[in-house]
Amino acid sequence: MEQEAFDFIVVGAGSAGCVTAARLSESGRYTVLLLEAGPEARSPWIHLPLGVPKMFSHKTMNWRYESEPVPGLANRRIYQPRGKVIGGTGSINGMVYMRGTPCDYNIWSQMGCTGWGWESVLPYFMTSENQERGADTLHATGGPLHVTDFKGKWPLHQAIIDAATEAGIPRNTDFNGPCQEGTGYYQRTATRRRRWSAADAFLRPARKRRNLKVVTNALTRRLLWQGKRASGIEFEVEGKRRSATARREIILCAGVFGTPQILQLSGVGPAPHLRDLGIDVVHDAPGVGMNLQDHFNTYLSYRCGRPITANDLAISPMRRIFAGAQYVLFGTGLLTASGVVAGAFVKSAPHLDDPDIQINFLGYSSAGRTPAGVIPHPFSAFSLSPILLQPEARGRVSLRSSDPKAPPRIEQPFLETENDKRAILKGIEICRRIAEQPALRSFIREEVLPGPSVRSDEALLEDTRQRGISTYHPVGTCRMGGDDAPLDPKLRLRGVEGLRVVDASVMPRIISGNTNAPTMMIAEKASAMILEDAR
Structure with a gap:
């Protein structure tokens, strides 16, 4: 390996890395090395839709990061699960397929990201997509990524949707359609029985190609330089250091936390910070690691009057056996869902x-989430979780x-601004209004969290400080944009050569919804730009 050279080296086999390595190797013209710090995705819990809680704190396939104490959240450290496995976080997430709104991308364009407006990115969403409902002006069939409807219409989820409608929220059959506002079922990246991640959709067929080499359990230590040109990678496998060189480009797809970490370890980042740690500065890039954004949420939990929630699987061995039989024999039941199959978007x-x-x-409720795992309530219950989609505060990632x-080092300044506080309080109010509707009367016995006695704004904010968490959608730590951004709109790192970033860290502003589908879109568009420049 020390002597090998490749046309392209892709670092990180998460959602972006799987797409990028597959597309760059597709023609057979270029050799590609894909490095992944984690192992192969062999655990059955990865592929089972309801296996998400098992992967939430997996000791070998999850980085299990934690933030620094967050002042706005009672100085608690906030857990940040990140996939450390082929497929990355796309192998352990909730599988929700959500693009965001056209406005999200048009704002990117206004922020200096030329070529990233809605009309420019839509074709790359559609290139990936194999839409179960068929093709139209916004959706496509024939792509490698299965986008499907959840087959089981459970009474609880249908009752919550009906209650939301009774509360004045319109029905929406396609959150990736002409309008995002409304309530309904989510679509997901899954087949009837299993997760369909970027590793399944893109990388698995690509691994048959002789021009693509995938190395797992390979921890990237640093970039290698010839002057200011990124010429190779030093990495470690089973305690042994190795290196590889890139004839054309190195593409960092290591994620919102991993990409700025690798750049800073390699001498690219805020110069004073690097010098303090004894790292030679290759290029002073103050923006690397800055601009961290994440969706923030709290949750309201309700004791359910019927044993139909995911909590009941944890409570009852017999129900687990029954659910397993449903899954194996018919491809139905609780095991076919991640726990998040429906929701609403509101103003x-x-x-x-x-x-x-x-x-x-959420078809479950928990007493808490920690690096040790999700702790379900020991009774039948479900939750409504309001999520702040456009938080104003910004954090950073450093060494x-x-x-x-x-x-x-992850610094996340949640719940610091008045607008963020106002919006999350409104979200709690809407959740309670949904729970009060006739459609849910036969399902709800009582509000468990935060509890009926927690009513005032001050009390609700304090409860949110004590229980609020990340939604695990971090973005933005190596943003693209105008001259003040670390990356140009073609995702090339300014000030050096032969290096691009392709993952959620390039987003200048967080999108309004789950971030996995936009990350794959970024990789589709980036791959096309890289191949165009390679001609």
């Missing part, structure tokens, strides 16, 4: 053009030390 204020609150309808094995 916290009437003057807004687009929704700024997403409400997930703890010059050791590549040390986790990065």
